[in-house]
Amino acid sequence: MVAVNRLTIPLVFVVGAVSQYVGASLGIGLFDRLSPEAVAWLRGAGAGIVLVVALRPWRGQWPAARLRHAALFGCITIAMNMAFYASLAHIDMGTAVAIEFLGPIAVASLGSRRLADGLSVVCALAGVACVAGVRWGGGLAGVGFALLAAACWAGYIVVGKRVADAGSGIDVLGVGLALGAAVLAVPAMSYDVVVHTSAFARPEVWLMGLGVGLLSSVIPYALDQVVLPQVGRARFALLLALLPVTATVVGAVTLGQMPTAAELAGIALVVVAITVSGRDTGSGRDDHTPSGGQNAGAPPGDDDASASARDGLPGTGG
Secondary structure, three states, X not given: OOOOOOOOHHHHHHHHHHHHHHHHHHHHOOOOOOOXXXXXXXXXXXXXHHHHHHHOHHHOOOOHHHHHHHHHXXXXXXXXXXXXXXXXXXXXXXXXXXXXXXXXXXXHHXXXXXXXXXXXXXXXXXXXXXXXXXXXXXXXXXXHHHHHHHHHHHHHHHHHHHHHHOOOOOHHHHHHHHHHHHHOHHHHHHHHHHHOHHHHHOHHHHHXXXXXXXXXXXXXXXHHHHHHHHOEHHHHHHHHOHHHHHHHHHHHHHHOOOOOHHHHHHHHHHHHHHHHHOOOOOOOOOOOOEOOOOOOOOOOOHHHXXXXXXXXXXXXXX
């Protein structure tokens, strides 16, 4: 593990977040050639290829149960990205990310009796109401897709817990994305193969898809592996609260997406919800078990659902 000064941890995290959302901006640039679902598939397939080549998971043991878990994990991850990218065709990136956070906040709060978790759900719902209230036109479909992405993120956390409990490491991400891309190739790509056939004959489309996977999944995931083992849940929740803000800033700079006052208020409420959801019940010290749990390299579990980075998973979510 690479050691990072505690003062520079937020910078490392923000670099990963910027990479993620710059990758999403690059993906939006492909929407005039391919459907958002196809772009999301290219992201997953591209990231899977890069990780499989880099990690060489075939050197390990892959019994049938582990392959099934990896395939399910990869399918949910790519489906989450497909829903997220579909939302980006209708609403701004910062707004979509804020809505998507309903998934991990809900999972973190289920079964909890803490007042803070109940307040986090209320804040998140109020935030979504703010951003949805200005989207009753063409953007309402985007809100729906973002809510679908939130549901997928929740499912990702539950499946990720199962993968982590099985003792699987980061190899599962690469293998899972590769298998998920194979399983979802037909539903994700069939429309584009028929309607946008010529796009697949252009090398730049494939290169951009690989770039989206590298920027939005591989680089953020690698940086999260530096951050996760060195911070506790409370501090990581504070870092997660930067994601909607970072997405809003990147969207404004790269895509000219200027949020309205209501959207800014909604994003702020979601940021508060993320922060409240991640607060600890103990002394408040930040030197307890890291958010990565006993298996920091593995996907997050439901005991630290509010600390599941990006589209749920370090380096895989929206």
